[in-house]
Amino acid sequence: MSLKRPMSLFRPRRGPDPSILAEHRALIEEIDRRKLLRGAVSLGALSMLTGCNIAEQPQVQSVLRAVSSFNDRVQEAIFDPNKLAPTYSVDQVVKPPRFNAYYEIENVRPVDVSGWKLELAGLVADKRPWTLDQIYALPEQEEIIKHICVEGWDYIGQWSGPNLRQFLTRVGADLSAKYVAFHGNDDYLEVIDMPSALHPQTILATKYAGEPIADPFGYPLRLRTAVKLGFKNPKWIRAIEVTNVYQEGFWEKQGFNWFSGL
């Protein structure tokens, strides 16, 4: 199966050697995209600030990584757990949703729900797995929110399912832990910070526009949060783990920011 490369949003104009830019493209794109340091950071400015030779690639890499993790810390620090993201009206909902994954839609392997159970791991008091019927029996919350993908597109979707804070509270998760990790059936791992997991607009979605989510979009269970970019919304969840261990998923390994909040 061939993995996709993130689409380039960045076009080198003039200045540093384009091959260096190409090498560090994902990190530069991320820095550029977040706008946080826009104007303040160019490779030239970085080399002046750090005194490191722009031709020495490992140093460029480590400076960019340092900027990226600084960016994560700033985003984490300014995140307001009570601020609500915009919501939309039913007539704006796109049907069906727009597909994306780290592979093409033809390669989606639908989850066989006959033996499926949601596993719980890590800092959770009650680790009994959940059947789909038990999850469907929980109170539902609906969110009409925008999904924004780092590949440069977005759509408004209508998701419903149990509120994640209520679910984590119910299973006795340690809400003071740092992270909630989601393991997808397709070996996709994504981890979000606890404040975002506990945000009122973060749900375990089972439905789209009132119907069970279709296979390509994460049936039977996915995360939908209004406070994270698309890739931080794992589909086909098979296990939820509460942990203090920092882990990076597919897109972070491509150079996108770990926090990736909206």
Ligand SMILES: Nc1nc2c(c(=O)[nH]1)N[C@H]1C(S)=C(S)[C@@H](COP(=O)(O)O)O[C@H]1N2
């Ligand atoms: N399990 C899993 N979840 C995933 C992905 C994936 O490849 N596998 N891709 C992510 C990305 S990059 C995006 S933009 C959204 C796409 O969700 P959609 O197909 O419902 O629009 O799913 C995210 N969740």
Ligand SMILES: [Mo]
């Ligand atoms: Mo995405």
